[in-house]
Every structure is written in C-alpha cells, then in structure tokens.
Amino acid sequence: xxxxxxxxxxxxxxxxxxxxxxxxxxxxxxxxxxxxxxxxxxxxxxxxxxxxxxxxxxxxxxxxxxxxxxxxxxxxxxxxxxxxxxxxxxxxxxxxxxxxxxxxxxxxxxxxxxxxxxxxxxxxxxxxxxxxxxxxxxxxxxxxxxxxxxxxxxxxxxxxxxxxxxxxxxxxxxxxxxxxxxxxxxxxxxxxxxxxxxxxxxxxxxxxxxxxxxxxxxxxxxxxxxxxxxxxxxxxxxxxxxxxxxxxxxxxxxxxxxxxxxxxxxxxxxxxxxxxxxxxxxxxxxxxxxxxxxxxxxxxxxxxxxxxxxxxxxxxxxxxxxxxxxxxxxxxxxxxxxxxxxxxxxxxxxxxxxxxxxxxxxxxxxxxxxxxxxxxxxxxxxxxxxxxxxxxxxxxxxxxxxxxxxxxxxxxxxxxxxxxxxxxxxxxxxxxxxxxxxxxxxxxxxxxxxxxxxxxx
Ligand SMILES: *[C@@H]1O[C@H](CO)[C@@H](O)[C@H](O)[C@H]1NC(C)=O
Ligand SMILES: *[C@@H]1O[C@H](CO)[C@@H](O)[C@H](O)[C@H]1NC(C)=O
Ligand SMILES: *[C@@H]1O[C@H](CO)[C@@H](O)[C@H](O)[C@H]1NC(C)=O
Ligand SMILES: *[C@@H]1O[C@H](CO)[C@@H](O)[C@H](O)[C@H]1NC(C)=O
Ligand SMILES: *[C@@H]1O[C@H](CO)[C@@H](O)[C@H](O)[C@H]1NC(C)=O
Ligand SMILES: *[C@@H]1O[C@H](CO)[C@@H](O)[C@H](O)[C@H]1NC(C)=O
Ligand SMILES: *[C@@H]1O[C@H](CO)[C@@H](O)[C@H](O)[C@H]1NC(C)=O
Numbered sequence: 365x366x367x368x369x370x371x372x373x374x375x376x377x378x379x380x381x382x383x384x385x386x387x388x389x390x391x392x393x394x395x396x397x398x399x400x401x402x403x404x405x406x407x408x409x410x411x412x413x414x415x416x417x418x419x420x421x422x423x424x425x426x427x428x429x430x431x432x433x434x435x436x437x438x439x440x441x442x443x444x445x446x447x448x449x450x451x452x453x454x455x456x457x458x459x460x461x462x463x464x465x466x467x468x469x470x471x472x473x474x475x476x477x478x479x480x481x482x483x484x485x486x487x488x489x490x491x492x493x494x495x496x497x498x499x500x501x502x503x504x505x506x507x508x509x510x511x512x513x514x515x516x517x518x519x520x521x522x523x524x525x526x527x528x529x530x531x532x533x534x535x536x537x538x539x540x541x542x543x544x545x546x547x548x549x550x551x552x553x554x555x556x557x558x559x560x561x562x563x564x565x566x567x568x569x570x571x572x573x574x575x576x577x578x579x580x581x582x583x584x585x586x587x588x589x590x591x592x593x594x595x596x597x598x599x600x601x602x603x604x605x606x607x608x609x610x611x612x613x614x615x616x617x618x619x620x621x622x623x624x625x626x627x628x629x630x631x632x633x634x635x636x637x638x639x640x641x642x643x644x645x646x647x648x649x650x651x652x653x654x655x656x657x658x659x660x661x662x663x664x665x666x667x668x669x670x671x672x673x674x675x676x677x678x679x680x681x682x683x684x685x686x687x688x689x690x691x692x693x694x695x696x697x698x699x700x701x702x703x704x705x706x707x708x709x710x711x712x713x714x715x716x717x718x719x720x721x722x723x724x725x726x727x728x729x730x731x732x733x734x735x736x737x738x739x740x741x742x743x744x745x746x747x748x749x750x751x752x753x754x755x756x757x758x759x760x761x762x763x764x765x766x767x768x769x770x771x772x773x774x775x776x777x778x779x780x781x782x783x784x785x786x787x788x789x790x791x792x793x794x795x796x797x798x799x800x801x802x803x804x805x806x807x808x809x810x811x812x813x814x815x816x817x818x819x820x821x
Contacts, residue, residue, distance in 0.1 A: 511586070
C-alpha cells in the first residue's frame with residue numbers, strides 16, 4: 365500500500381495520497397470478495413475476417429506512437445499491421461518493409477489511466493521489422509479483424525464506483541466514443557463483475573465481444589490498436605482534447621441515454637408532472653424527492669433515522685439508500701433519476717450523480733478535517749460541469765464522532781492543519797477512515813431550506 369502512487373502528478377500531494385490510501389484500503393476489501401465470489405472466466409473469441417486484411421502503409425512511414433508524456437496515462441497508437449498476443453501481454457507493430465532499418469523498438473506501459481498504480485500490469489508494445497532477420501518475431505495472424513481494437517486494464521482501484529467511472533468508464537468514453545461502436549475491447553485483467561455491472565455502457569461503446577486478453581491464446585491482427593486509456597482529470601473530460609469536443613455533460617447525457625432515462629429536455633421530477641408516478645397521491649407528488657445515502661463503513665451518519673426525519677420534516681420525500689445493498693445499476697439509475705436531490709457524505713455513493721437530471725441538486729455533506737478541497741475536486745466541480753446544482757454542507761467539529769472520541773482539545777478535533785502537516789497517513793486515518801458523522805439537524809435545517817428554494821426557482 366505504501367508504495368502506491370495512484371495520484372496523478374497534477375493532484376495536490378496530500379489530497380492525492382489520502383484518496384489513494386482510502387481507495388486502496390477499499391480495494392483490498394473488495395478484491396477478497398470478488399475472488400470468493402467470481403470464478404467465471406470469460407473466454408470469448410471473435411474472429412471477424414476482414415475482406416482486406418491488415419493494411420500496409422502507403423506514403424508517409426507510420427510508427428507505433430507511444431506517448432509517455434501525460435502525467436496520468438501512457439498510450440500507444442499502432443496503425444497498419446498490429447498483432448496482439450494476449451497471453452504474452454504483447455502488441456506488435458509489424459513495420460512495412462523498409463520503414464525500420466535498425467533494431468526493433470519496445471515499450472512497456474500500464475494500460476489504464478493510472479500510469480503510476482502498481483496494481484496495473486504492464487503491456488509490452490514492440491515494433492518488429494518485416495525484414496527477414498526479424499520476421500520470426502511476428503507470428504502469423506490466427507484471426508484478422510477489420511475494426512480497431514483497444515487494450516486496457518479493468519483492475520486497479522475499480523469496485524469503488526468513483527474509480528469505476530474516473531479510472532475506466534470516462535477514459536474509455538474519451539478513448540473510444542469516436543468509433544461509434546466500431547471497436548473491439550481487449551481487456552487485460554478482466555473483471556467479470558465489471559463487465560456485468562456496466563454491460564450497457566460497454567456494449568454501447570463497442571458492438572463486438574469483449575476479449576479476455578490475458579487468456580487469449582491467438583494472434584489477432586487489426587488495422588489499428590490503441591494500448592492504454594486517455595484521461596483528462598479526476599472524473600473529468602477536457603473538451604479540447606476529447607473526440608467531437610465531448611464534455612462531461614455529454615458523458616452524463618450519454619450515460620442517461622444508454623440507461624434509457626428521460627431525454628435531456630425533461631425537467632427535474634419535482635417540476636415534471638409527465639414523468640411523475642401518477643399512482644401516487646397528489647399531495648405526495650408535490651414533494652421533492654431526496655435519495656439519502658448512508659455509507660456502510662466509513663463516514664457513516666450515526667444518527668441516520670434522525671436525519672431522515674429532519675429531511676422529511678423539511679418537506680421532502682426521502683429514499684434511504686445503503687450503497688452496499690446490491691441494487692442492480694439499471695434499477696438504481698431509475699431510482700436516482702426519479703430524485704431531485706442526491707444527498708450523502710463525501711464518498712463514492714455520490715457517483716450516482718450521472719443518473720440525475722439537469723438542475724437536480726447534489727447535496728454533499730463534507731466531513732470534519734478541512735476536506736472541502738477534495739469535496740470540490742472529486743464531486744462538486746464535476747456536478748457543476750454536468751449542470752447539476754452543487755450544495756455543500758461542511759460539518760463542524762461537534763458533528764464529527766472524533767469530537768466524542770477524543771474531546772475538543774485533541775489536535776484532530778481542534779487543529780486539522782496540524783494533523784495534515786504530519787503527513788497524509790494521519791489525516792487519512794482520522795478524517796477518511798475513523799470519523800463518522802452525527803449531523804446536527806438544527807444546524808442543517810437552513811441548508812435543506814436552501815435546497816427547497818433552489819428546486820422551486
Ligand atoms: C509468448 O512468449 C513465449 C515466451 O517468451 C514465447 O515462447 C512464445 O512464442 C510467445 N508467443 C507468441 C505467440 O509469440
Ligand atoms: C511483410 O513481408 C511479407 C513477405 O516478405 C509481405 O507479404 C508482407 O506484405 C509484409 N508486410 C508488411 C506490413 O509490409
Ligand atoms: C510499466 O509501465 C510504467 C508506465 O506505464 C513504467 O513507468 C514502468 O517502468 C513499467 N514497468 C516495467 C517493469 O517495465
Ligand atoms: C449507443 O447508444 C446510442 C444512443 O442510445 C445509440 O444511438 C447507438 O446506436 C448505440 N450504439 C450501439 C453500438 O449500441
Ligand atoms: C475541439 O476544440 C479544440 C479547441 O478548443 C479544437 O482545436 C478542435 O479542433 C476541436 N475538435 C473537434 C473534433 O471539434
Ligand atoms: C408508483 O407508485 C406505486 C404506489 O406507490 C408503486 O406501487 C409503483 O411501483 C410505482 N411505480 C414506479 C414506476 O415508481
Ligand atoms: C446544533 O446546532 C444548533 C444551531 O447551530 C446549535 O445551537 C446547537 O448547540 C447544536 N447542537 C449541538 C448538540 O451541538
């Protein structure tokens with residue numbers, strides 16, 4: 365764990381390190397679950413014989429371009445004769461005759477958007493001269509494909525929904541949406557649960573079967589192979605660098621479309637009678653609906669029933685949600701879509717924000733310990749970019765269980781900066797892992813009224 369550096373170099377060191385440690389801890393727990401729970405091995409072979417076969421270069425020489433310059437990801441793009449040897453985690457570029465006179469070139473990169481994360485295993489990319497001396501290095505194709513392929517890893521910090529989206533799904537959207545489905549995914553360290561959970565998105569981004577790369581014994585030949593995933597930031601898309609200048613808002617709309625949620629023009633449920641459930645009593649339909657997430661292990665609301673009652677008293681309908689209750693994502697997406705407000709303590713449950721409608725509110729409870737910057741970075745900014753309304757409620761020390769546990773004079777309670785200055789591990793321990801929240805519903809009431817006013821605007 366200590367050797368992990370999952371943070372990008374653009375991330376403030378403290379925030380990045382804390383995030384990494386927390387998510388790594390969650391990752392370990394969940395990996396055990398998956399190892400026990402899943403033994404299914406997908407071994408899918410697709411053989412799409414191309415009419416044309418791999419194209420050879422005409423005109424300007426082409427080379428595999430491995431770009432190692434981005435702080436978040438490494439990526440290789442191979443055009444021409446690309447051959448994948450999944451069992452060897454290798455992708456070859458067979459250069460057109462005469463292009464490469466010297467030795468072959470070789471790269472070794474992590475094929476996900478976290479180039480520093482040691483959990484991601486490397487893939488080797490080699491250019492092989494088609495001259496006779498090296499011809500044996502390029503094994504013959506066992507299948508030829510007419511479409512492009514992308515090699516990427518599904519392991520890493522996935523299983524925490526924030527990482528599922530930030531590390532894989534958004535980077536995959538950025539890297540492959542421009543193909544309109546005409547691309548095949550060769551997945552290294554394939555996670556069957558991930559394929560199952562996000563099948564609607566994966567099946568839309570690619571209309572071809574997903575290949576379990578590590579177990580793929582064949583030599584697949586493609587006219588174009590990308591190794592790695594591009595990423596522009598934490599839960600972010602930079603339109604200037606995205607295909608078709610896609611924005612994060614476009615991604616939200618895309619996800620909603622894939623999950624068959626109401627079209628972009630449809631108002632928040634509170635204001636949109638057409639999509640309300642008309643079997644409900646009229647007076648119930650006049651209340652805006654809050655999905656209230658209670659985290660399972662860390663940063664829990666210890667007075668959850670009292671909070672539910674307070675939110676109801678303020679004039680909302682409440683749908684309590686325990687993230688670990690395994691609702692299928694399709695069902696969950698419909699419930700979130702039916703809500704006007706998504707409320708929870710800072711944490712991965714808020715990743716459901718992709719299923720909200722424009723102008724819905726994300727109400728984030730920011731725990732004690734100067735966590736406002738992380739709250740903004742990981743959820744607040746993405747929410748605003750997606751035309752959701754971001755409301756943040758920062759707890760005071762008295763609302764943290766650290767106060768009950770250590771008393772008001774302990775530095776973790778009285779002086780978070782002094783804790784953060786002693787290294788990220790300590791801040792992680794107190795604020796991300798150890799503390800729970802006893803929300804002061806009196807102090808919180810004005811925030812609820814503010815949200816109500818926003819929804820009525
Ligand atoms: C995979 O690697 C092994 C060991 O280096 C090698 O013997 C084998 O030929 C490789 N497979 C292919 C298809 O190149
Ligand atoms: C490699 O060489 C073989 C025979 O020498 C030739 O048929 C093939 O087209 C060449 N491939 C490329 C990519 O130049
Ligand atoms: C794996 O890839 C990363 C970058 O993606 C690189 O920094 C590292 O050196 C590679 N590891 C090996 C063993 O080649
Ligand atoms: C992906 O979803 C979009 C929007 O629903 C749809 O137009 C497109 O045909 C889908 N593509 C595939 C490959 O299913
Ligand atoms: C996206 O925007 C950038 C600058 O903002 C522009 O240079 C680029 O051509 C655009 N790309 C597309 C595909 O529209
Ligand atoms: C609509 O409300 C009724 C009664 O509350 C409930 O049984 C039904 O499942 C709801 N339908 C939807 C689509 O939410
Ligand atoms: C809760 O907040 C109210 C209003 O800010 C304050 O008067 C009260 O003392 C707080 N209660 C506790 C237990 O801290």
